[in-house]
Amino acid sequence: MRRRPGRVAVPWPPLIALLALLQGAGCNSGSAAPRPEGARAEQPASGAREVELVPVTEAAVEQLVAISGTLDADEQVTVGAKVPGRLASLSVDLASPVTKGQVIGQIEARDYALRVEQAAAALAQSRAQLGLPPGGPDEPLDVEGTAIVRQAGATLKEAEANRDRAHKLAKDGLITGVDLDAAEAAAVRAETALQSAREEVRIRQAAVRQRRSELSLARQQLADAAVRSPIDGVVQARRASVGQYLTAGAPIADLVRIDPLRLRVAVPELEAASVRQGQPVRVTVQGDGAVYAGTVARVAPALDPQSRTLLVESDIKNPGHLRPGSLVSAQIVVSSKPAPTVPASAVIRFAGLSKVVTVEDGKAREKQVTTGRTVGDRVEIVSGLSVGESVVARPGSLQQGQPVRVVEGSQGADAR
Numbered sequence: 001m002r003r004r005p006g007r008v009a010v011p012w013p014p015l016i017a018l019l020a021l022l023q024g025a026g027c028n029s030g031s032a033a034p035r036p037e038g039a040r041a042e043q044p045a046s047g048a049r050e051v052e053l054v055p056v057t058e059a060a061v062e063q064l065v066a067i068s069g070t071l072d073a074d075e076q077v078t079v080g081a082k083v084p085g086r087l088a089s090l091s092v093d094l095a096s097p098v099t100k101g102q103v104i105g106q107i108e109a110r111d112y113a114l115r116v117e118q119a120a121a122a123l124a125q126s127r128a129q130l131g132l133p134p135g136g137p138d139e140p141l142d143v144e145g146t147a148i149v150r151q152a153g154a155t156l157k158e159a160e161a162n163r164d165r166a167h168k169l170a171k172d173g174l175i176t177g178v179d180l181d182a183a184e185a186a187a188v189r190a191e192t193a194l195q196s197a198r199e200e201v202r203i204r205q206a207a208v209r210q211r212r213s214e215l216s217l218a219r220q221q222l223a224d225a226a227v228r229s230p231i232d233g234v235v236q237a238r239r240a241s242v243g244q245y246l247t248a249g250a251p252i253a254d255l256v257r258i259d260p261l262r263l264r265v266a267v268p269e270l271e272a273a274s275v276r277q278g279q280p281v282r283v284t285v286q287g288d289g290a291v292y293a294g295t296v297a298r299v300a301p302a303l304d305p306q307s308r309t310l311l312v313e314s315d316i317k318n319p320g321h322l323r324p325g326s327l328v329s330a331q332i333v334v335s336s337k338p339a340p341t342v343p344a345s346a347v348i349r350f351a352g353l354s355k356v357v358t359v360e361d362g363k364a365r366e367k368q369v370t371t372g373r374t375v376g377d378r379v380e381i382v383s384g385l386s387v388g389e390s391v392v393a394r395p396g397s398l399q400q401g402q403p404v405r406v407v408e409g410s411q412g413a414d415a416r
Contacts, residue, residue, distance in 0.1 A: 069265030159190035266309035
C-alpha cells in the first residue's frame with residue numbers, strides 16, 4: 001500500500017495504551033500458562049441430568065390376527081301365514097320385542113272352527129257304524145263282536161245246518177239233487193257273506209282313523225290361524241296389514257335375534273392356518289371405547305375360491321346397544337409368546353423411527369430399536385435390545401452424549 005506523500009502515520013492513543021497493558025500482564029511472573037487456541041472449559045459435574053434406569057424384561061406378547069368384520073343377527077326369520085285367510089289382527093310393529101311362542105297375528109278363524117265341527121261329526125258317524133259311542137278314544141275293537149259280523153255268522157250257521165239236513169234227506173231219497181245243490185250253494189254264500197262282513201268292519205275301522213286324522217288336521221289349521229313367533233327377538237320389519245288377505249306362506253313380519261350377535265370375518269389365506277375354534281376374540285365398534293369378548297365358534301371347512309379367504313364366526317354377547325349390520329374391528333388371539341419389552345414411556349418415536357436411551361460412561365447414548373405390539377403399558381422390542389439391558393425410563397429431551405447421573409427410585413428430571 002502506498003502512502004500519500006507529505007503524510008505521517010500516527011498511532012491512535014487508546015490502542016497504544018491497550019497494547020502496553022497486555023504486555024505488562026504477560027510479563028507478570030505469577031501468571032498461569034496461556035490456554036491453547038480452541039480449548040474448551042470442562043462441564044461442571046453439577047450440570048448432569050438425573051435419570052432412572054429400567055430393565056428390559058420378558059413378557060407374554062399375544063400374536064393377533066386383526067381384521068374387519070360385520071355383526072349379524074344370530075337368527076333371522078320371516079314369519080308367514082301357515083293357512084290362508086284374512087288377517088284379523090297384528091299385535092307387533094317395528095322394533096317390538098317378541099318371545100318364542102308369542103301370538104303376533106291372528107287369521108280369521110271362523111271357517112277353520114266350522115271345519116273342526118264338520119270333521120268331528122264325520123268321525124262320530126264312522127264310530128256309530130262300528131257300534132261305538134260318538135266320543136272317546138279309538139280303543140281296540142272286537143271284530144267278531146260287531147253287529148254286521150254277528151249277523152253274517154248267524155246266517156252262516158243256518159245255512160250249514162240246512163246243508164247238513166239236506167245231505168241226510170238225500171241219503172234217504174227224500175229230496176232231489178236240485179234241493180241238495182241249493183242247500184250247498186246257500187252255505188257257500190253265507191260263508192262268503194261272513195268274510196265280507198269282517199272286511200267291512202276293517203274298512204269302517206280305517207274310515208274312523210281317517211276321520212280322526214281329518215279332525216286333527218282341522219284342529220291344527222284352527223291353531224295355525226294364530227301366528228306365533230318361533231324365536232326370542234325383535235321385529236325387524238312388518239310385512240302385512242290388518243284386513244289384508246294372505247295366502248299360505250305370505251310374509252307377515254321379519255324377526256331377528258340380537259343376543260348373542262354373530263361376528264362374521266373373512267380371514268386372509270396367509271393367516272387362516274393359525275385360526276382355530278375356541279381362540280379368544282376381541283371386538284371394538286367405531287365410536288365405542290368398550291371391548292367385547294368372544295371366542296371363535298365356527299370355522300368354515302374350506303377357503304372361498306374367489307376371495308381366497310376363510311370365513312370365521314364368533315358369538316358376541318350383546319349388552320343391549322349393539323346392532324346387527326355394524327362394521328367392527330376384530331382381533332383373534334392366535335398365540336402368546338414371551339418377548340423383550342420396555343415401558344412405553346422409554347420409547348422415543350420420531351419421523352417413523354423408534355429409539356431408546358441408554359447410559360454409557362455417564363453419558364446418554366441413543367439406540368435405534370424395532371418395536372412390535374403394545375401390551376398394556378409396555379412395548380415389545382423386536383430387535384435392538386436384549387433382556388437384562390437397561391434403558392432410561394423417561395428420556396424426555398435427552399440428547400446424544402449429554403451427561404447424566406443415574407439415581408435410584410427417582411422418576412428422573414423431566415426435560416424442560
